[in-house]
Structure formats: C-alpha cells, structure tokens
Amino acid sequence: MPTQNNYPLDRIFRPSSIAIVGASASASATGWVGRLLKFGYEGDIFPINPKVNKIHGLKAYPSVCDVPSPVEYAILNIPARFTPQVMRDCAAKGVKFVHCYAAGFSEIGTEAGKRLETEIANIAKEGGIRLLGPNCMGIYCPDSGMTFDEDFPKEKGHIAFVSQSGAEASRLVFLCQDINLYFSKVVSYGNATDLDATNFLEYLAQDADTNIIALYIEGVNNGPRFLAAVRKCMEQKPLVILKAGLTENGAAAAISHTASITGSKAVWEAFFKQTGAIPAQTMDEVTDVIQGLAHIKKPQGRRVAIIGRGGGIGVVATDICERAGLAVPPFSIETRQRLLQIIPEAGAGVRNPVEPKIGMEGATEFYLKGLPIVDMDTDTDIILIQMAIDVYGGHTAELMQNVTDSAYALCATADAIKKPMAAVLFTGGHTDTIEAVIAARNILTKAGIAVYSSVEAAARALSKIYNYYCYLDYYA
Amino acid sequence: MPTQNNYPLDRIFRPSSIAIVGASASASATGWVGRLLKFGYEGDIFPINPKVNKIHGLKAYPSVCDVPSPVEYAILNIPARFTPQVMRDCAAKGVKFVHCYAAGFSEIGTEAGKRLETEIANIAKEGGIRLLGPNCMGIYCPDSGMTFDEDFPKEKGHIAFVSQSGAEASRLVFLCQDINLYFSKVVSYGNATDLDATNFLEYLAQDADTNIIALYIEGVNNGPRFLAAVRKCMEQKPLVILKAGLTENGAAAAISHTASITGSKAVWEAFFKQTGAIPAQTMDEVTDVIQGLAHIKKPQGRRVAIIGRGGGIGVVATDICERAGLAVPPFSIETRQRLLQIIPEAGAGVRNPVEPKIGMEGATEFYLKGLPIVDMDTDTDIILIQMAIDVYGGHTAELMQNVTDSAYALCATADAIKKPMAAVLFTGGHTDTIEAVIAARNILTKAGIAVYSSVEAAARALSKIYNYYCYLDYYA
Numbered sequence: 001m002p003t004q005n006n007y008p009l010d011r012i013f014r015p016s017s018i019a020i021v022g023a024s025a026s027a028s029a030t031g032w033v034g035r036l037l038k039f040g041y042e043g044d045i046f047p048i049n050p051k052v053n054k055i056h057g058l059k060a061y062p063s064v065c066d067v068p069s070p071v072e073y074a075i076l077n078i079p080a081r082f083t084p085q086v087m088r089d090c091a092a093k094g095v096k097f098v099h100c101y102a103a104g105f106s107e108i109g110t111e112a113g114k115r116l117e118t119e120i121a122n123i124a125k126e127g128g129i130r131l132l133g134p135n136c137m138g139i140y141c142p143d144s145g146m147t148f149d150e151d152f153p154k155e156k157g158h159i160a161f162v163s164q165s166g167a168e169a170s171r172l173v174f175l176c177q178d179i180n181l182y183f184s185k186v187v188s189y190g191n192a193t194d195l196d197a198t199n200f201l202e203y204l205a206q207d208a209d210t211n212i213i214a215l216y217i218e219g220v221n222n223g224p225r226f227l228a229a230v231r232k233c234m235e236q237k238p239l240v241i242l243k244a245g246l247t248e249n250g251a252a253a254a255i256s257h258t259a260s261i262t263g264s265k266a267v268w269e270a271f272f273k274q275t276g277a278i279p280a281q282t283m284d285e286v287t288d289v290i291q292g293l294a295h296i297k298k299p300q301g302r303r304v305a306i307i308g309r310g311g312g313i314g315v316v317a318t319d320i321c322e323r324a325g326l327a328v329p330p331f332s333i334e335t336r337q338r339l340l341q342i343i344p345e346a347g348a349g350v351r352n353p354v355e356p357k358i359g360m361e362g363a364t365e366f367y368l369k370g371l372p373i374v375d376m377d378t379d380t381d382i383i384l385i386q387m388a389i390d391v392y393g394g395h396t397a398e399l400m401q402n403v404t405d406s407a408y409a410l411c412a413t414a415d416a417i418k419k420p421m422a423a424v425l426f427t428g429g430h431t432d433t434i435e436a437v438i439a440a441r442n443i444l445t446k447a448g449i450a451v452y453s454s455v456e457a458a459a460r461a462l463s464k465i466y467n468y469y470c471y472l473d474y475y476a
Numbered sequence: 477m478p479t480q481n482n483y484p485l486d487r488i489f490r491p492s493s494i495a496i497v498g499a500s501a502s503a504s505a506t507g508w509v510g511r512l513l514k515f516g517y518e519g520d521i522f523p524i525n526p527k528v529n530k531i532h533g534l535k536a537y538p539s540v541c542d543v544p545s546p547v548e549y550a551i552l553n554i555p556a557r558f559t560p561q562v563m564r565d566c567a568a569k570g571v572k573f574v575h576c577y578a579a580g581f582s583e584i585g586t587e588a589g590k591r592l593e594t595e596i597a598n599i600a601k602e603g604g605i606r607l608l609g610p611n612c613m614g615i616y617c618p619d620s621g622m623t624f625d626e627d628f629p630k631e632k633g634h635i636a637f638v639s640q641s642g643a644e645a646s647r648l649v650f651l652c653q654d655i656n657l658y659f660s661k662v663v664s665y666g667n668a669t670d671l672d673a674t675n676f677l678e679y680l681a682q683d684a685d686t687n688i689i690a691l692y693i694e695g696v697n698n699g700p701r702f703l704a705a706v707r708k709c710m711e712q713k714p715l716v717i718l719k720a721g722l723t724e725n726g727a728a729a730a731i732s733h734t735a736s737i738t739g740s741k742a743v744w745e746a747f748f749k750q751t752g753a754i755p756a757q758t759m760d761e762v763t764d765v766i767q768g769l770a771h772i773k774k775p776q777g778r779r780v781a782i783i784g785r786g787g788g789i790g791v792v793a794t795d796i797c798e799r800a801g802l803a804v805p806p807f808s809i810e811t812r813q814r815l816l817q818i819i820p821e822a823g824a825g826v827r828n829p830v831e832p833k834i835g836m837e838g839a840t841e842f843y844l845k846g847l848p849i850v851d852m853d854t855d856t857d858i859i860l861i862q863m864a865i866d867v868y869g870g871h872t873a874e875l876m877q878n879v880t881d882s883a884y885a886l887c888a889t890a891d892a893i894k895k896p897m898a899a900v901l902f903t904g905g906h907t908d909t910i911e912a913v914i915a916a917r918n919i920l921t922k923a924g925i926a927v928y929s930s931v932e933a934a935a936r937a938l939s940k941i942y943n944y945y946c947y948l949d950y951y952a
Contacts, residue, residue, distance in 0.1 A: 165788020312641020
C-alpha cells in the first residue's frame with residue numbers, strides 16, 4: 001500500500017494521468033507509452049502525436065489541449081526547439097508537472113541553448129508548472145508504476161536516489177537489484193532549471209516510504225538552501241552523496257553534461273564535515289554504503305573480527321581494514337581458548353583473523369559453532385566474514401553445493417548474532433564458480449546479510465557506516 | 477621448449493625426480509602423488525610410505541634411502557616432529573632440494589617450534605640441501621609439470637610469482653587465468669628458513685622465461701641483499717610487490733603466519749621510492765598491474781582519452797582518473813571536428829570523455845571509425861574504453877551478440893592503434909549479462925587487450941604503469 005503524503009511534490013511520483021508529447025508511432029519501438037504500459041502504470045496514458053490515431057492501442061491526440069480529461073503530468077519527447085510551444089499548451093491545459101526529456105539546452109554550451117532553457121523555465125513559472133529537466137530521464141517509482149526503463153524491477157523498497165545523471169540512476173538501480181535492494185523513488189533531474197536536488201531532498205526527508213537517500217550531484221543552484229535540506233535529511237535518515245566534478249577536468253565534463261557549476265574541492269570537503277553526509281566517489285561505493293546502511297547494525301566501535309582465512313589472505317585483509325580506519329586487534333584470551341576447542345588445528349589462526357578448518361565444510365561448521373563465540377568476544381565490534389571460495393579446492397558441482405550450504409549456515413546463525421556483520425564473496429579466480437557465487441549472494445542478501453565483492457569494498461563501507469553512527473551519536 | 481638455464485636454482489623448478497615423503501595411501505584422496513601425475517610431471521615420482529606397497533600405481537618405499545635411483549627433490553608431507561629424521565635421510569640420499577610442506581615450526585610462536593625449524597635448517601645446511609619452507613605450498617611450473625594444485629592451468633606464460641603465502645599464490649594464478657595470463661614459475665616459500673624471496677628474485681632477474689615478476693612478501697631476512705636483488709630485477713624487468721603487514725595488526729598477523737618481522741612503513745616507503753618497484757595493496761591490484769605490464773604499450777604521458785559514455789558516467793570516470801594521478805584534458809579542436817563527422821548528435825560528447833552513438837551498435841561503429849581519430853589526437857597519451865554494457869538497453873540474446881560484436885570490433889581496430897589502450901568491462905547491474913561480459917573479456921584478453929573490471933581499477937593500474945616507465949626513463 002502506498003503511504004499517502006500531503007507534501008505537494010508527492011504528486012510528481014504518482015500522477016493520475018501522463019501525456020507523452022511526441023509519442024513514438026513505431027510499432028517496433030517500445031517508447032514511453034509502451035514502457036509505462038509494460039511496467040504497469042495504472043493512471044491514464046495519453047499519447048500525443050498529430051500524425052496517428054492510435055499508439056499501443058491507446059487513442060492519440062494532436063496536442064495536450066485536445067485531451068478530453070485532465071492531464072497531471074507530461075513527458076516532452078520532442079526536439080528542443082518545439083518545447084516552448086508545447087510548454088504553452090501544457091500551461092493552457094493545466095498540466096501540473098512537465099518532465100522535459102529532450103536535451104539540447106544550456107548543456108550544449110550555446111547562447112541559443114541557454115535562451116531556450118530560460119524560455120521554457122519562464123513559461124513553466126508563469127503557467128504554474130513544476131518543470132523536471134530538461135535533459136533528464138525523469139521518474140522511477142515502482143509503487144505508482146512510473147519508470148524510464150521497462151527492465152527496472154517492479155519490487156518496492158525504501159531507498160531513494162536523486163540523480164543529476166540518468167545513466168548513473170540506471171546503474172544504481174541495477175547494482176542494487178543484484179543484491180536484492182529496491183527503491184521507493186528515483187529521480188533523474190538533469191539541468192535542474194526548476195526542480196533540483198534541494199526540492200527532492202526536502203521532500204524525501206519527510207517521505208515515510210524512504211529510509212535511505214542517495215544523491216548524485218554535479219552542481220547546486222542555491223547553496224544555503226541545499227545545505228539546509230541536507231541537514232534536514234540527516235536529522236531523519238542517512239544520506240550518501242556522490243559529488244561529481246571535483247577534479248579540474250571532471251568539473252569541465254560536468255559543464256558539458258548538465259551545465260553545472262561544480263564548486264571547489266575545499267568547499268565540498270567542508271560541506272561533508274559539517275553535514276555528516278556520507279561521501280562516495282563511485283557508484284559501486286554508493287551501492288556498498290547503501291547496502292551497509294540497509295543491513296548492518298550500528299557498530300559500537302571500529303574493531304573488526306575477520307573470519308575465513310588466516311595466512312597471507314588474513315594479513316592482507318588486516319592491512320586493508322586498518323588502512324580504511326578500522327582496527328583488527330587480537331581476540332581476548334578467553335575467546336581464543338574457546339575457538340581452539342572447535343578448531344584445535346588452527347594454532348595461531350584463532351588470534352584474529354580466524355582460520356576455520358580448511359574446506360567449505362569447515363566454513364559451514366564455523367559459521368554455526370564459531371561465530372557465536374566471536375560474537376561474545378569483548379574486543380570485537382564488527383564481524384567480517386571472508387567466504388573465500390576461490391582458494392578452496394576445485395570448482396565442481398560439490399563446490400557449488402558447499403558454497404550454497406555455507407551461505408545457508410550463515411543465514412541460520414545470523415539472527416542469533418548480536419554484533420554487526422558483513423560477508424565478502426569474491427568471484428575472483430574461477431569464472432566457472434560465478435554462478436555459485438551469485439546464488440550464494442542471493443541467498444545471503446535476501447536474508448538481509450550485506451555481501452561485498454572484496455575486503456576493500458567491505459572495509460571502506462564499514463568505515464563510512466561507523467563514522468555515520470559516530471556523527472549521529474555526537475549530535476544526539 | 478624449456479629455456480635451458482645454468483643458474484643453480486633453476487633445478488628446483490625442473491627436478492628429474494620427486495620423492496613424496498608421507499604420500500597418502502588413501503585411494504579417494506588425490507594427494508601430492510596424484511596431483512603430480514594428473515598435472516603431467518614427467519620425471520620420476522617416488523611415493524614414500526612404510527605402510528603400503530603401491531600408491532596411484534607407483535611402487536612405494538619405506539624411506540627415501542630405499543629408493544633405488546637418485547632423488548633430486550623431496551616433498552615433506554609429514555607432521556613437523558618427524559621432519560628432522562626425514563631431513564637426515566634426505567641428506568644421506570643426496571637429495572638436492574627439500575620442500576617442507578609441513579607447518580608447525582617458528583610460525584606457531586613456541587620455543588619448540590623455533591628449535592625444530594633451526595634443527596632442520598642445520599641438517600639442510602650440513603647435508604648440502606636447499607630447503608624450501610617449512611610451512612609453504614612449494615613450486616608451480618607448468619613447463620616441468622610441477623604444481624601444488626591440479627586445477628592450475630597447464631598453459632605456460634612469462635609471469636613469475638614469488639609468494640610468502642600459498643593461498644595468495646593460488647589466488648593470483650586463478651585471477652590471471654581469467655584474463656588469459658599465465659606463469660613461467662610460481663613459488664610459495666613460507667617461513668623462508670633457507671631459500672627466501674631474495675634467492676628467487678636473483679634467479680628470476682636472469683630467467684629468460686620470465687618477463688614480469690610479482691612478489692608477495694611479509695618479512696625480509698637480509699635487507700641489503702634483498703635490496704640488491706630488487707634493483708637487479710628492476711634493471712631487467714618490472715617487479716610488482718605486495719608488501720603485507722604494514723599496519724599495526726597486519727604486522728602481528730604476519731608473525732602468526734610466517735614468523736616474519738615486517739619492518740616499518742617508513743622503511744618500506746623509502747624502499748619503493750629508491751628501487752622503483754611497483755607497489756600494490758591487494759592481489760586484485762597485483763593482477764591489474766601485471767595485466768597492464770603485459771598488454772599496455774609504454775605511455776608517453778598521463779593524458780587519458782575516455783571513450784564510451786559521456787554524461788554522469790563520464791564525469792565520474794574523469795574524476796577517478798584525475799584522482800589516480802592521470803589527466804583527462806579536452807581533445808584538440810581538430811579532433812573534436814573530426815569526431816563530430818562520425819557522431820554529429822554527440823554535441824558536447826566529443827570533448828573528452830566521448831559519448832559514441834547510444835547502443836552497442838554505436839560502440840561497435842565508434843571502435844572502428846572513432847578510435848583511429850582519437851589515436852591521432854595530439855593531446856592524448858592513453859586511450860581508456862568504457863564498455864558500459866549494463867546501462868545499454870536490456871539484457872537479452874541481442875545484447876549478448878552486441879557485446880561480442882563490439883569486443884571483436886575493438887580487436888579488429890587494436891592493431892592499428894598506436895597509443896596504449898585499455899578497456900573497462902564492468903558486470904555491475906544485470907547478473908544475467910555476466911556470461912556475455914566474461915565471453916567478451918575472453919575475446920579481448922586473448923587478443924592482448926587489457927580489460928579491467930572498473931574505471932577505478934584501470935586508472936590505478938595505468939597510473940602505476942606510467943610511473944614505472946617514468947622511472948625507467950629517468951634511470952636510462
């Protein structure tokens with residue numbers, strides 16, 4: 001059930017009707033009309049195309065003004081030069097929201113492009129229209145059936161993503177789908193002539209369907225209002241920000257992309273310190289942090305227990321964790337003695353990192369018997385489990401079964417473990433084990449266990465999550 | 477054909493006979509004997525086990541002394557406490573090399589363990605035996621059929637890996653196999669009581685079968701001699717080093733692993749500066765650097781052209797490259813004009829990063845027509861191609877075909893491209909495209925094109941490779 005929300009911007013995510021201006025008449029192309037139908041948008045869809053009568057079985061109209069019933073939302077899928085006239089039609093029709101999918105405005109760097117963008121912004125303002133874009137992919141909201149990609153998952157979740165880039169929006173949706181994380185709302189907002197990141201953050205801060213917010217941003221229109229919106233979010237829920245264009249040529253690329261003024265590195269560093277917003281540098285990192293926020297309990301400290309290979313792999317994992325700002329201290333004497341009762345042959349491998357018995361059966365057994373011991377260790381705050389399948393013998397049907405078994409064993413123990421926990425499942429090595437790894441990742445993430453593709457990724461995410469909770473405690 | 481080599485240590489990689497002391501009599505277990513047979517070792521194999529007559533069809537002997545013909549190499553697969561007697565047998569028999577697979581020596585931290593290690597080291601010295609280990613996996617040399625894992629590839633290559641960790645040795649072999657890179661020699665040397673990294677580096681510096689050397693090291697026995705060996709390597713071929721145990725608890729973990737004294741961070745930072753050896757922090761990074769050294773031509777500068785998505789993905793890629801110490805400046809005006817002739821709709825997307833026509837067909841066309849233009853750009857030193865398949869429509873049979881087509885197109889152009897080049901193929905997003913990605917990676921790496929799993933990994937490797945060539949030029 002959708003959560004009703006009286007905030008005005010809520011309607012942009014669940015309009016009662018959508019007109020597609022420039023709806024494709026091609027039978028082979030899906031287009032915006034086919035996409036919304038296929039994805040299950042349940043409001044009225046009005047294809048606008050003066051050359052045909054029907055599109056995907058729906059009656060087509062020459063103009064939005066010809067639609068006999070109200071139009072709440074319009075998508076402009078037409079060349080930029082035609083947008084001012086269509087905007088005027090939308091104003092006349094009383095359209096509330098226009099998503100200008102079309103590009104060719106200020107981002108192309110010409111005076112004509114800038115003039116055209118100012119023109120449609122003015123028409124929107126005068127006509128009482130809230131304008132999304134231009135030069136953007138628009139809205140994805142599985143709850144209302146709105147989407148800009150028919151392959152996006154229909155599952156509803158509690159993550160929101162506000163993105164100045166359409167391609168990065170798609171990327172995050174698919175990266176999260178792989179780990180069974182889904183979205184409440186995604187918006188790609190492009191040039192931000194009217195609606196910008198600030199508007200959406202203000203809305204999402206109070207949106208009951210959203211628990212975690214991610215933001216991809218190149219430039220900000222109104223610094224103080226943006227800062228206030230970020231603070232408001234952080235009071236309610238965690239906010240992860242990928243601030244793009246912080247290097248010299250990155251900034252230049254951002255101008256070409258969305259005509260954004262990206263701001264100096266020093267300003268943004270101060271911004272992250274002041275707001276406590278969680279910084280990320282790549283979409284993979286955004287995904288890693290989101291996953292941690294969704295699945296990992298609040299750590300009481302930065303001391304990590306590493307389970308699942310001693311030896312060189314354990315030494316490297318320790319270095320990686322410590323470099324990321326975590327610590328990997330030895331277990332208490334009591335913990336070591338208890339561990340030696342279940343893995344007597346481990347010797348030094350009960351110090352931390354832990355070396356369970358060799359082989360996947362050893363891992364499975366350790367998850368059931370050893371993890372509860374580590375969970376009680378007084379010198380451990382976080383448990384990180386390396387499921388290092390690539391170095392464990394062979395890549396056979398037996399291995400696949402063992403990986404699956406150990407994933408289920410971890411799930412079976414997880415509920416009883418009180419400390420925050422994450423797993424690492426790297427595919428590296430045998431390509432023929434990827435299928436087993438993906439299956440295991442699926443089992444674990446469905447059970448709410450965070451799974452990372454490398455110790456590096458896990459350590460980086462854990463460190464950021466720990467810092468986030470420290471920030472919360474400090475300001476509590 | 478093996479390259480004949482008169483360096484004494486060469487024989488450890490191609491002994492004429494191997495005795496397995498403590499050969500497993502179990503019919504179900506592969507063991508050392510089965511492993512060598514299965515992998516194709518062509519010398520004599522002598523199982524040593526007083527309890528049985530035959531193992532894997534080979535006559536078993538009660539002791540190495542009972543073997544009727546010479547034994548050049550022995551593997552000690554017995555509990556640590558029995559090793560001194562067996563070492564004495566080996567000395568009596570005239571065995572040249574003993575690989576002590578057994579663990580339970582100085583690395584367990586007891587006085588008894590240390591004494592036992594000193595004892596076998598002394599027997600080796602007095603008996604003229606070179607000792608490998610204890611506590612190590614030994615030798616993998618596809619050319620002679622020696623291995624410690626029967627699943628290792630039989631293909632011969634030109635990379636050598638000297639590793640204090642057996643698990644990391646396995647990991648690198650499998651990571652490289654995925655990108656069609658193979659090894660001349662791999663040695664896991666463990667506690668380094670006799671033969672250590674320095675011995676193997678001295679040998680590999682002059683080994684004609686080896687072009688690239690990687691080293692995983694925790695501690696060094698003799699600093700000045702190690703430094704000299706590294707310098708000797710760097711005069712002949714590139715050397716990548718993962719120095720483990722550089723953090724406080726990483727160092728403690730290394731003591732538990734191989735009883736190594738890891739040394740201070742400051743000393744090792746100075747070491748890397750002085751020698752020009754290429755530092756790496758994870759095995760993934762070692763793999764990335766090796767791949768670059770194997771496939772990427774010498775860059776004349778650090779300016780990167782990014783091909784294969786403009787927009788937000790291009791902005792983030794630019795930031796990543798610049799943060800890694802590379803630069804992503806705009807193309808010359810001439811280059812931009814030439815690119816606009818083949819992608820007129822790209823607009824700002826010909827500045828760098830380049831946005832080819834949308835869809836994989838656009839990518840394929842660009843590789844054939846656009847890359848030669850970028851290759852001639854006077855402001856470009858390195859070409860980085862993002863094959864961003866996850867954001868390109870759908871994940872269907874058609875997509876799989878398009879990914880394959882674009883990989884072949886890139887191969888078809890590659891020979892004509894004069895500048896160093898690398899590709900990024902990230903699987904992120906749809907798990908059902910992984911098969912297509914792996915197939916494309918296989919096509920590309922077989923054709924000698926370096927393929928990275930993220931822009932971050934590519935940028936980090938490219939930067940290190942560029943620095944390596946700068947070092948060579950400086951000291952030339």
